[in-house]
Amino acid sequence: MKKDLYIDFDSTIVNSDKAISTIYNNNYKDYKGFSPAIWENHENWAYKLICPLIHIHEDNPTNIILEYFNSNEFFKHLEFYENAKDVIRQLVHKYNVIICTSAFPMNASRKVLWIEEHIPEIDEIIILINKSGQGYGKSRVPMMEQDSIFIDDHPKNLYSTKASRKYLFKQRSTDYNGGWNGPIISSWKQIGELLLNDD
Numbered sequence: 001m002k003k004d005l006y007i008d009f010d011s012t013i014v015n016s017d018k019a020i021s022t023i024y025n026n027n028y029k030d031y032k033g034f035s036p037a038i039w040e041n042h043e044n045w046a047y048k049l050i051c052p053l054i055h056i057h058e059d060n061p062t063n064i065i066l067e068y069f070n071s072n073e074f075f076k077h078l079e080f081y082e083n084a085k086d087v088i089r090q091l092v093h094k095y096n097v098i099i100c101t102s103a104f105p106m107n108a109s110r111k112v113l114w115i116e117e118h119i120p121e122i123d124e125i126i127i128l129i130n131k132s133g134q135g136y137g138k139s140r141v142p143m144m145e146q147d148s149i150f151i152d153d154h155p156k157n158l159y160s161t162k163a164s165r166k167y168l169f170k171q172r173s174t175d176y177n178g179g180w181n182g183p184i185i186s187s188w189k190q191i192g193e194l195l196l197n198d199d
């Protein structure tokens with residue numbers, strides 16, 4: 001029987017930080033004090049370090065970041081992490097791959113359409129929407145099936161479910177991905193090696 005494999009979307013399958021950086025660079029390139037956002041340096045969830053002009057010029061920077069995430073431009077620029085697409089297309093033969101992602105009302109449908117366009121092999125998508133932003137991680141999805149696996153870039157989300165095996169997807173340290181004592185994976189090549197050869 002196939003095991004259930006839950007995978008987060010933003011910053012796990014796709015490089016959301018790079019898409020946010022591209023939008024920022026287009027919007028602020030003519031502003032005084034601009035220097036291009038470098039997604040590799042991202043480490044604050046509100047993008048304070050790499051998108052500082054949002055925090056200088058906007059009354060509500062968090063809303064602006066949300067607008068970026070909700071925009072057509074975001075999905076236009078969105079890219080897979082290296083090897084993610086190939087590995088996922090192989091994983092669907094061995095696992096029930098379920099994308100489990102938090103979303104906002106304005107981007108949920110775009111996200112689903114993006115997934116359908118780029119990885120139509122995915123059969124099941126779980127979207128969690130909590131408009132207050134004060135949600136419960138992913139605890140609404142218990143992931144209690146036998147031997148279920150969960151990969152996410154947020155320790156808070158991993159801790160919130162009862163999956164049998166949980167992996168933090170971590171390419172670098174940020175101010176939100178510390179405090180995880182479980183296994184860490186840092187690339188899709190590594191995910192492929194781990195899960196495609198797994199019994």
Ligand SMILES: [Mg+2]
Nearest residue numbers: 008010011153
């Ligand atoms: Mg994520």
